[in-house]
Amino acid sequence: xxxxxxxxxxxxxxxxxxxxxxxxxxxxxxxxxxxxxxxxxxxxxxxxxxxxxxxxxxxxxxxxxxxxxxxxxxxxxxxxxxxxxxxxxxxxxxxxxxxxxxxxxxxxxxxxxxxxxxxxxxxxxxxxxxxxxxxxxxxxxxxxxxxxxxxxxxxxxxxxxxxxxxxxxxxxxxxxxxxxxxxxxxxxxxxxxxxxxxxxxxxxxxxxxxxxxxxxxxxxxxxxxxxxxxxxxxxxxxxxxxxxxxxxxxxxxxxxxxxxxxxxxxxxxxxxxxxxxxxxxxxxxxxxxxxxxxxxxxxxxxxxxxxxxxxxxxxxxxxxxxxxxxxxxxxxxxxxxxxxxxxxxxxxxxxxxxxxxxxxxxxxxxxxxxxxxxxxxxxxxxxxxxxxxxxxxxxxxxxxxxxxxxxxxxxx
Amino acid sequence: xxxxxxxxxxxxxxxxxxxxxxxxxxxxxxxxxxxxxxxxxxxxxxxxxxxxxxxxxxxxxxxxxxxxxxxxxxxxxxxxxxxxxxxxxxxxxxxxxxxxxxxxxxxxxxxxxxxxxxxxxxxxxxxxxxxxxxxxxxxxxxxxxxxxxxxxxxxxxxxxxxxxxxxxxxxxxxxxxxxxxxxxxxxxxxxxxxxxxxxxxxxxxxxxxxxxxxxxxxxxxxxxxxxxxxxxxxxxxxxxxxxxxxxxxxxxxxxxxxxxxxxxxxxxxxxxxxxxxxxxxx
Numbered sequence: 283x284x285x286x287x288x289x290x291x292x293x294x295x296x297x298x299x300x301x302x303x304x305x306x307x308x309x310x311x312x313x314x315x316x317x318x319x320x321x322x323x324x325x326x327x328x329x330x331x332x333x334x335x336x337x338x339x340x341x342x343x344x345x346x347x348x349x350x351x352x353x354x355x356x357x358x359x360x361x362x363x364x365x366x367x368x369x370x371x372x373x374x375x376x377x378x379x380x381x382x383x384x385x386x387x388x389x390x391x392x393x394x395x396x397x398x399x400x401x402x403x404x405x406x407x408x409x410x411x412x413x414x415x416x417x418x419x420x421x422x423x424x425x426x427x428x429x430x431x432x433x434x435x436x437x438x439x440x441x442x443x444x445x446x447x448x449x450x451x452x453x454x455x456x457x458x459x460x461x462x463x464x465x466x467x468x469x470x471x472x473x474x475x476x477x478x479x480x481x482x483x484x485x486x487x488x489x490x491x492x493x494x495x496x497x498x499x500x501x502x503x504x505x506x507x508x509x510x511x512x513x514x515x516x517x518x519x520x521x522x523x524x525x526x527x528x529x530x531x532x533x534x535x536x537x538x539x540x541x542x543x544x545x546x547x548x549x550x551x552x553x554x555x556x557x558x559x560x561x562x563x564x565x566x567x568x569x570x571x572x573x574x575x576x577x578x579x580x581x582x583x584x585x586x587x588x589x590x591x592x593x594x595x596x597x598x599x600x601x602x603x604x605x606x607x608x609x610x611x612x613x614x615x616x617x618x619x620x621x622x623x624x625x626x627x628x629x630x631x632x633x634x635x636x637x638x639x640x641x642x643x644x645x646x647x648x649x650x651x652x653x654x655x656x657x658x659x660x661x662x663x664x665x666x667x668x669x670x671x672x673x674x675x676x677x678x679x680x681x682x683x684x685x686x687x688x689x690x691x692x693x694x
Numbered sequence: 695x696x697x698x699x700x701x702x703x704x705x706x707x708x709x710x711x712x713x714x715x716x717x718x719x720x721x722x723x724x725x726x727x728x729x730x731x732x733x734x735x736x737x738x739x740x741x742x743x744x745x746x747x748x749x750x751x752x753x754x755x756x757x758x759x760x761x762x763x764x765x766x767x768x769x770x771x772x773x774x775x776x777x778x779x780x781x782x783x784x785x786x787x788x789x790x791x792x793x794x795x796x797x798x799x800x801x802x803x804x805x806x807x808x809x810x811x812x813x814x815x816x817x818x819x820x821x822x823x824x825x826x827x828x829x830x831x832x833x834x835x836x837x838x839x840x841x842x843x844x845x846x847x848x849x850x851x852x853x854x855x856x857x858x859x860x861x862x863x864x865x866x867x868x869x870x871x872x873x874x875x876x877x878x879x880x881x882x883x884x885x886x887x888x889x890x891x892x893x894x895x896x897x898x899x900x901x902x903x904x905x906x907x908x909x910x911x912x913x914x915x916x917x918x919x920x921x922x923x924x925x926x927x928x929x930x931x932x933x934x935x936x937x938x939x940x941x942x943x944x945x946x947x948x949x950x951x952x953x954x955x956x957x958x959x960x961x962x963x964x965x966x967x968x969x970x971x972x973x974x975x976x
Contacts, residue, residue: 361973378706406729
């Protein structure tokens with residue numbers, strides 16, 4: 283397989299100037315010459331490794347997602363790949379013209395007209411004048427700004443502005459495309475359009491690097507992914523695995539600390555276990571049930587009180603909503619006290635994959651106690667007895683159903 | 695839409711390391727010449743688009759300075775003008791000086807001024823200060839036109855010496871570029887140049903023979919004086935525009951050219967060594 287990009291042990295170090303920064307900037311060059319700034323600088327500087335020993339390879343035509351939380355180092359990596367920044371150490375080989383669609387509108391000048399900006403931006407992105415001229419109509423057409431071409435872009439609505447900016451970069455024809463959160467521009471219909479354009483770019487045998495927080499876009503556009511955490515990467519994996527890891531990691535960080543206290547109800551504990559064992563990674567077998575236990579404290583009489591859990595996909599789609607009072611109407615009125623609530627997700631029920639369990643507690647039409655603050659991500663493994671077609675088969679759907687298959691032979 | 699090129703051996707191979715070896719520096723720069731053109735064109739348009747009096751502002755300054763210097767140095771101090779009308783001699787010196795001072799300060803701020811580009815898009819950074827120099831040429835050309843009008847008015851239009859003028863103009867551009875490369879790169883880390891530079895330029899107008907002729911300087915100091923590269927350039931301009939009544943010393947021109955080339959070479963070196971770190975600091 284031909285490689286488009288080879289990244290070898292790339293690291294990037296930044297100097298962080300702590301609170302002395304303002305002082306030493308005021309001291310500036312003159313102070314430095316006089317030897318003043320230096321001492322303070324040494325005291326206040328600290329090295330920060332935005333990337334550490336990153337190595338990976340991207341094949342020609344591969345569509346690779348880079349996922350990770352804000353500040354994990356994704357943007358730094360993209361900046362190094364697009365040569366805006368230099369790495370502190372390491373080496374990168376890139377074959378082909380690489381263009382990045384980082385932050386659309388970079389290089390637009392407010393005083394220039396739409397037409398002028400298209401040419402200028404094209405040149406900045408590495409297009410020749412004749413190339414821009416050739417694609418000009420397509421760009422303008424895509425951006426839907428024909429009528430305002432000769433108006434300075436500072437008079438554009440923000441929607442028109444980003445549409446035009448996106449269009450210029452979308453009509454570049456690089457060998458390697460770097461997309462950074464570009465899908466979130468414009469209104470819904472333009473988003474759809476730009477998304478299709480991205481897919482078109484990706485489907486033409488180009489190498490695509492894609493950074494987004496929209497996991498459904500990542501899943502849709504990419505086949506493989508690397509997960510960056512604190513400047514380091516795990517090995518390249520299939521996109522589903524990386525998304526799962528990312529969501530689980532993200533939720534561990536953002537998940538609530540128990541107890542979760544509100545005015546009327548405190549959620550004291552949430553236990554998700556299997557066969558009575560606590561599993562630190564919440565990786566569960568698919569052929570055994572998963573036990574859910576909630577301990578909560580009600581402080582006053584509550585009417586129409588519902589408590590229970592949701593099971594959602596990592597993309598946030600709700601699969602299951604199951605509440606205590608669904609089948610127990612008498613439980614709707616809660617009296618003060620501390621309660622233990624137990625439930626079970628049956629064996630052979632969830633398809634292998636990553637899920638999120640969310641505790642829900644609310645008074646109908648009055649309030650939602652925990653919003654989406656009590657979350658527990660977990661992973662279900664494939665049931666051992668499931669007859670897969672081949673080793674690397676992906677999981678389809680989310681729920682197993684045994685519809686009581688039966689077959690009889692009706693003729694020879 | 696075309697398919698991405700199938701024959702990958704034809705695709706350029708780029709290597710990114712912590713310290714770019716700069717092997718392809720100039721070929722890459724040459725490939726970006728269209729971008730240079732676009733940037734120059736952008737700055738010119740933006741500059742003159744909104745100011746209705748845009749052009750006349752570019753001319754007010756030399757005219758005002760010509761009046762002041764002629765009054766002070768010509769009328770009050772009775773300094774020599776080597777056979778040319780004093781205001782005309784001043785104007786011929788103001789042409790290179792104003793080009794130098796305004797373009798030097800523009801180009802020095804150019805890298806910081808384009809911070810949004812520097813931190814987002816890759817292109818040869820050399821384009822940025824070079825753009826400022828080329829844009830400054832436009833103002834210079836306008837001022838030159840005004841000079842020609844005034845010289846006809848004084849009955850002293852340029853003679854054949856003027857064919858040498860482009861050479862001095864080229865030297866001036868290289869000098870500005872050389873100085874700007876130093877300051878533009880350094881001001882990424884030290885913003886105080888923004889305040890320092892106007893002071894230096896204010897002094898420079900008196901340290902260079904702008905309001906007076908270089909013949910005012912005593913002979914024993916002339917060689918030392920020539921290490922200010924503007925001395926040779928201003929003398930060259932006066933000689934080209936006003937004729938051989940003006941002083942032109944080959945040794946001074948030589949020193950001036952050497953200083954210019956030294957500044958340009960060292961400026962380029964410094965800029966190239968640091969440009970890949972701009973986006974860290976900007």
